[in-house]
Amino acid sequence: MQYMLLIWENEALTAAKSEAEQQAVFAEYMKFTDDIRNRDVFRAGDPLLPSETAATVRVRDGKPVTTDGPFAETREQLGGYYIVECETLEQACGYAARIPGARDGAIEVRPIMQMDG
Amino acid sequence: MAEDRIALLLRAEIPGVRARLIGALRDFDRAEDALQDALERAWERWPQDGVPDRPAAWLYRVAERRAFDALRHDDVVQRHTTLLGSDAGIAPTPEDLLARADFDDDLLRLIFTCCHPLLRPDARAALTLRTVLDLSQDEVARAFLVEPRTLEQRLVRAKRRLREAGMEWLVPSGAELDARLDDVLRVAYLIFTEGYSATAGERLTRPDLCALAIVLMRRLNRMLRGRAEALGLLALMLLQDSRSANRTDPAGHPVLLDDQDRSRWDGAKIREGSVLLEKALHLRQAPGPYQIQAAIAALHANATSAGATDWDQITALYDALLKVDDTPVIRLNRAVAIAMARGAAAGMAELDRLKSITTLQGYHPYHAARGALLWRLQRRGDAVRCYRTALGLVRNAAEAAFLRRRIAQLEAGEVFTAAAAPGGPETPQSY
Secondary structure, three states: OEEEEEEEEEHHHHHHOOHHHHHHHHHHHHHHHHHHHHOOOEEEEEEOOOHHHOEEEEEEOOEEEEEEOOOOOOOEEEEEEEEEEOOOHHHHHHHHHOOOHHHHOEEEEEEOOOOOO | OHHHHHHHHHHHHHHHHHHHHHHHHOOHHHHHHHHHHHHHHHHHHHHHHOOOOOHHHHHHHHHHHHHHHHHHOOOOHHHHHHHOOOOOOOOOOOHHHHHOOOHHHHHHHHHHHHOOOOOOHHHHHHHHHHHHOOOOHHHHHHHOOOOHHHHHHHHHHHHHHHHHOOOOOOOOOHHHHHHHHHHHHHHHHHHHHHHHOOOOEOOOOOHHHHHHHHHHHHHHHHHOOOOHHHHHHHHHHHHHHOOOOOOEOOOOOEOOHHHOOHHHOOHHHHHHHHHHHHHHHHOOOOOOHHHHHHHHHHHHHHOOOHHHOOHHHHHHHHHHHHHHOOOHHHHHHHHHHHHHHHOHHHHHHHHHHOOOOHHHHOOHHHHHHHHHHHHHOOOHHHHHHHHHHHHHHOOEHHHHHHHHHHHHHHHOOOOOOOOOOOOOOOOOOOO
16 A cells, blocks of 8 residues: 655744754655665655745636645645555554654655555 | 754744734833743743643743733833733733734734834844844844944834834735835845855855845745745845855855856755746736846856856846846946856946946946956956955955955966956856
8 A cells, every 4th residue: 555645844943943954854864765765665755845936726717826825824834745655554654753854743644545446 | 852852943933922022012122031031931841841732822921921020010011001902901812812823923024013114224134133033132243243232222223213103013015015025125135145245254155144034035935925026036045045055165265156066056946946936927026126136046057057158148137127126236247247248348348338337436346347357358457457446445355365366367467268267257146
């Protein structure tokens, strides 16, 4: 079963980090990613640029309407994701807990619906 | 580790809590005293009890209590009670209201208050650094290279002016928002440029100010969406800052744009800056000076080599920039772009047209640019004279060393070649 691990990060906390602290977190992410690659758990994963770069599109009355900013103006914003292959939700949650972002924000674990039957 | 985490949380929450306190008390100093008390209390309690669920609300609650205690014991209690709009004495914010409190709203009001047109531009930047970006008074003094006492007086005067004017506590709306937002953006850019090219002092850059200005613009864009110029300014800062690691050599001397190792530019910042610029332009608000400057910076940042820089396009963008923001420095940069696009003689002809602008006569990059073009035109004697004038005006030790090196090269009779002076003429944009 594949699970998507959505990394909700507190951007105010990220911004408050010094360059050195941010680099330390980055190094932790690299280490974690290497580890789940080696275990053949990693399927995909990327960091996202900060929410200032976000645009949100809705179609209303048949017309696309694009607004500046993320879907929801909340303290936590989507900062990145992983897709992992695990046998159980419990295992996926175990990996989620090891994501550095779990300490400052939250990791949402979502099983991926398999469309190929 | 736990202490690091508490320090980080406090750093993130302090500006919002301070803003809300200033809004409630309408008094910067009382707010600061209350905040410091609350921070002390947090350092007593949090290491043992753990960090509360909503740290900002916790800090605000404690600070508010301290502030009211102080007010009660104060002889001005009467005046402040009226100000707080409560006849029945001072009541703490009800719990449910605090739970819903949006500290960002207050932070936004604080930013507009700090950048109020009542204040002088240097006071606006100082107050913003002190309250919104949480620098200590000494740090702000160092940022502006003034004595701490001078800075303190500047802040005291600014706070008094705001108090005397009644300190409106709101985010402007309608047409006023555009004008006031311009003021805010100018302050943010002033902080950035102060860090980008220190006007005086030993080293060329003070990167901490650049980082702070970027933090300020990130916050502003999150609180105020869909403002093309605000996005454009953040894009401009990121694109310029992408070169920060390479703009000076290990000794702190400036390295010209064309001599910089492009592979060491910060690719993530260039990508983010480029995306933000694209987004700003898609909003289709008339492009203002920050979006246009960001477009110029993006052409530099995305050029694969110095030789691949599209100087024709850059010249066209400077033409557009002059239409919205006609300043001597922009005219100077345009002349340099023309020199790069059409040759030193064409650039020199443009520079000659700027001769009568007195502000440029006192601006060392103007004379350095003349020197650079005259050298290319094999007029070494004239070039040395221009570089000497520039040297007489420069206040930054790193830039002075650079100019001395040029003078030495010219006096040794060195003929201009790409190897002798790789890259374009030196301008404020070219480091």
